[in-house]
Amino acid sequence: MQVVNVKASCSYTRKADACGRLGPCRAVKSAFSSARPRGSWSITRAATATRVVEAPPKTSIPSGGDPWEDDKWTKYKWTIYRGVAYDLTPYLDRHPGGRWLLNLAIGRDATALFESYHLRPEVAVAHLKRLPVLEGFPVEAVPQAPRPNDSDLYNAIRQRVRKEVFKGSEVKGAHRSGSEGAALAVLSYAAAAYALYTYDANPLTGGLLGLAGAWIGLTIQHCGNHGAMSTNPIVNNLLGLTNDLAGGSSLMWRYHHQVSHHVHCNDDAFDEDVFSAFPFLRFDDRLPRYWYHPYQHIYMWILFPFLQLVFQVGDWKALLDNRTVGATMYGASEFERQTVVAGKLAHYTLLYGLPAALHGPSAMLAGAAGYLFTQSIVLATTFAVSHNISETKSLDAGPTRDNLDQPVAERDWGVQQVLTSANWGGDVGNFFTGGLNLQIEHHLFPAISFLHYPAISKIVADECHKRGINYAHYTTLPEILSSFVRFMADAGSAPQKPVRRDGEMVMLSKL
Numbered sequence: 001m002q003v004v005n006v007k008a009s010c011s012y013t014r015k016a017d018a019c020g021r022l023g024p025c026r027a028v029k030s031a032f033s034s035a036r037p038r039g040s041w042s043i044t045r046a047a048t049a050t051r052v053v054e055a056p057p058k059t060s061i062p063s064g065g066d067p068w069e070d071d072k073w074t075k076y077k078w079t080i081y082r083g084v085a086y087d088l089t090p091y092l093d094r095h096p097g098g099r100w101l102l103n104l105a106i107g108r109d110a111t112a113l114f115e116s117y118h119l120r121p122e123v124a125v126a127h128l129k130r131l132p133v134l135e136g137f138p139v140e141a142v143p144q145a146p147r148p149n150d151s152d153l154y155n156a157i158r159q160r161v162r163k164e165v166f167k168g169s170e171v172k173g174a175h176r177s178g179s180e181g182a183a184l185a186v187l188s189y190a191a192a193a194y195a196l197y198t199y200d201a202n203p204l205t206g207g208l209l210g211l212a213g214a215w216i217g218l219t220i221q222h223c224g225n226h227g228a229m230s231t232n233p234i235v236n237n238l239l240g241l242t243n244d245l246a247g248g249s250s251l252m253w254r255y256h257h258q259v260s261h262h263v264h265c266n267d268d269a270f271d272e273d274v275f276s277a278f279p280f281l282r283f284d285d286r287l288p289r290y291w292y293h294p295y296q297h298i299y300m301w302i303l304f305p306f307l308q309l310v311f312q313v314g315d316w317k318a319l320l321d322n323r324t325v326g327a328t329m330y331g332a333s334e335f336e337r338q339t340v341v342a343g344k345l346a347h348y349t350l351l352y353g354l355p356a357a358l359h360g361p362s363a364m365l366a367g368a369a370g371y372l373f374t375q376s377i378v379l380a381t382t383f384a385v386s387h388n389i390s391e392t393k394s395l396d397a398g399p400t401r402d403n404l405d406q407p408v409a410e411r412d413w414g415v416q417q418v419l420t421s422a423n424w425g426g427d428v429g430n431f432f433t434g435g436l437n438l439q440i441e442h443h444l445f446p447a448i449s450f451l452h453y454p455a456i457s458k459i460v461a462d463e464c465h466k467r468g469i470n471y472a473h474y475t476t477l478p479e480i481l482s483s484f485v486r487f488m489a490d491a492g493s494a495p496q497k498p499v500r501r502d503g504e505m506v507m508l509s510k511l
């Protein structure tokens, strides 16, 4: 293994994007060709000496022009599927999954989104092939997304899911049906908790409302924004917008969660869940280690209750920058951007304004604190356990590390989703977490209603078993929680490891 010495430029990282722009800054460019998200750290190849790279060996603007800057291309709503650029303009208002989901494909290689969202890919491909192809488009300037349909594992699982679980009824949208009752339960509980909160704002009623906020976050907004809660895209969109009422932003969430996290699960360069908490928390031993990280498994419990407040800052910043930490929002419409502002105002009015007017500022603050802390801690822990245990982010050499060490375009995407996710519990956990306890199935089929995950999990486990692929399943939440705490302790203490980029081993370093 050769270790070489490079210090990359921050100008490059300012424009790079998960599955989007390659960041072809004309002044100074990086020496590695994988796109990197904007973050607070840069790449330093583990070095005996360090040098600044000024030559742009692999990222120069191709002769076809700059797809994100040149009028020739920006006049189109372009996307790339398997090396071919298409103009989505004529399809925007005709997409059966809704325009708001199709927007995610604009300005990037959308192959992974496309192949992981359509249970009948042959139908979606037939529609795609009827769209205008952009001849002469500089496809090589756009980072290649993973290609789920190249995964033997994924194809085998999907085929069996269609045959054994849906038995052809996916034609009628059966895969997006079934969770209406769960949506009603969540909304009813949220309405009752809010009535109680406005009647008497205190830490207890705030905490009960916080549970509603977390349940919305895990279930109806999550599945709605994935297009999985209903056969009607408008219903999905509306359920997705409950994210805004609960204190998040459905628009930011779609880019952060769907474009960055889902497509690139646990990739240190593209999955913003890996690095967005850095330097406070070190979720990966490929990030630099600071003196306080060995204690992170203790102090993280003091940080987690503030997660919701961190969302507030992040959402406003993303709106101003037109990008989340890991993904640029090339396709976000003006209307979608306006819903962010409207949603924030509605949330602030409901959580702070109305109770302050009814009961005074002190009661409001006590109640709101109960809400924020409860919602944050439930969300932080349920999210974190799914991808941060030794099986899903191994600190030592092994299949997970081998998979992630491969270039994005060459990785087996199906295997990556299985190896980097972990399950816990059964049907009860499934109901209360909107299927997020069956994280492996959720990552393989984000657009399938979560009530089908228990049936799908049997097929996934079987196919993994046949191929000798590890399928991580914990019986209970406390079990996976303690594994998560152990992982955080280990990741906080582990020496920094280099990552592989273009065949070379490189170290990430703070700017």
Ligand code: HEM
Pocket (backbone or CB within 6 Å): 079, 091, 095, 096, 097, 098, 101, 102, 104, 105, 110, 113, 114, 117, 118, 119, 120, 123, 124, 125, 127, 128, 176, 226, 227, 228, 258, 447
């Ligand atoms: C890029 C071009 C795209 C085309 C041509 C396209 C086409 C289609 C078609 C034909 C369907 C109906 C499928 C069926 O009846 O089986 C559909 C459904 C759907 N699409 Fe797309 N789609 C595109 C991109 C996307 C993207 C980027 C997403 C998500 C981020 C997405 C999410 C969905 C969802 C959730 C459904 C409903 C689920 C389903 O029917 O399987 N689509 N799309």
